[in-house]
Amino acid sequence: MRFKGVAYRAHDPRWSFAPLSGEGAATHGGRFNPKGLPALYLGLSPMTAIKEANQGFAMKIEPLTLCSYDIDCEDIVDLRTCLDPDAGPERLACGWLAIALAGKIPPTWVLARRLMSQGAAGVIAPSFAPGARPDDLNLVLWDWDPIGPHRVSVHDTDGRLPKDQISWTGGET
Numbered sequence: 001m002r003f004k005g006v007a008y009r010a011h012d013p014r015w016s017f018a019p020l021s022g023e024g025a026a027t028h029g030g031r032f033n034p035k036g037l038p039a040l041y042l043g044l045s046p047m048t049a050i051k052e053a054n055q056g057f058a059m060k061i062e063p064l065t066l067c068s069y070d071i072d073c074e075d076i077v078d079l080r081t082c083l084d085p086d087a088g089p090e091r092l093a094c095g096w097l098a099i100a101l102a103g104k105i106p107p108t109w110v111l112a113r114r115l116m117s118q119g120a121a122g123v124i125a126p127s128f129a130p131g132a133r134p135d136d137l138n139l140v141l142w143d144w145d146p147i148g149p150h151r152v153s154v155h156d157t158d159g160r161l162p163k164d165q166i167s168w169t170g171g172e173t
Helices: 023-028 046-054 096-101 107-117
Strands: 003-011 040-043 065-073 076-078 122-126 137-141 150-154
Touching: 003 046, 040 046, 046 065, 046 137, 096 107
Parallel strands: 076 122
Antiparallel strands: 003 040, 003 065, 040 137, 065 150, 122 137
């Protein structure tokens, strides 16, 4: 399917100079990507993005930079309606991190690799962040660029986002 619309991401301000990199997900891994595989995790609402960034610590929110993204992306799989047995709710909700730390491969990684091999650029998936409601959805991308067919751009018309870590700190250390 084609997803065309706005999505959101709540960044650690220290890394907001690279809002399209996917390197944080590559460094740490995520529900739909093993370490080493860049991914862009976006919420389909600002509150979903904040829930994802805070992982349930709503009373102690660390500073965040909330960005909106303009998306026009082909080859998206909607896991809410996907008939694939590997996309069932119990498999999607797996404790992926505990499974990975035990040296096993989470079923969501298996699903993601298979979907990528079939040409999928990403998925729409329910949020499993603590406190997530049924209408909290994420768009997770494995293939994106500034032009089509997997176009993603961060909305920053006034150039407010820092250009690098030095510009974030104002040149002071």
